[in-house]
Amino acid sequence: MAASPVRLTNPDKLLWRDISKADLRDYYEAAATRLMPFVANRPLTIIRAPDGFKGEVFYQRHAMKGMSKLIGTVKVKGEPKPYLMITSAEALPALAQIAAVEIHPWASTASALEQPDYLTFDLDPDKGLSFADLRRAAFDMRDYLHRLGLGAFLKVTGGKGLHVVAPLQPRAEWEEAKEFARALVEAMAADKPDAYTTNVRKARRKGRVFLDYLRNGRTATAVAAWSPRAREGAPIAVPIAWSFIEKKRAVPRFTLDRAAAAFKTADPWKDYERACRPLPSLEALKKL
DNA sequence: GCCGGTT
């Protein structure tokens, strides 16, 4: 591999307990093939932690002086300042250099910024719920999506929840997609009101799984597949197969320092591109 | 991590 043109200052500085900036750069380079499809050519919000995840942590969505030229930008209609965007894996070491420990892309690409190309549903279990409860919610979500003709792809977030992602052909606009996502989770909650809630305010109540559709706003973002997380132990968000969680007793956990094994396994999302569908109508949802 | 403004 060619030498990186990015100079890493303080390569031994620890960003997690035993994971340095150099380790973060090495991870990004090793993950590039899996990671780039989810972060390239999309406006990005990054979470930076120059003094480690226990120090000051801040979001950044616009370019700043001092950033490598490898980190580009994209003009977004109606926004005064251009957003961060990368177009090639060469930019990943530059992200490590600025201690970008999480990557949160828009759900739309530069070629169609106003039409999202996937929906994300964040399944967030109330404290005390078993993994079986969370898993049931995920399979329930998949069932709804499949009955609507949509694909359903699963990932662990690196936190306590799961993301279910439905790839779209980028036709419908943000507002329509978000309304569809809202209607879908509300249909699920109406069907099993004791198991699910869609209300942020009640998210912590009554031992339910919170079905969060709000990730599907234009400037709202969800963590990218393969992004590290600014949390204890350097967990990473990882695509997983549905069969993988069938017998699990807890949310599977992947960490940055042990990610190499995950790269070797077959991509559980290999059919992702082929699964892109137009956003179904709200009428289709009502008829379920 | 780094810039720019303030002390």
Place this chain on the structure above:
DNA sequence: AACCGGCAACGCCAA
């Protein structure tokens, strides 16, 4: 020369 704030934004609720 040292220090410090900024680096997203949106809804909701309590103060």
Place this chain on the structure above:
DNA sequence: TTGGCG
């Protein structure tokens, strides 16, 4: 009305 929080 504002500030903190998720």
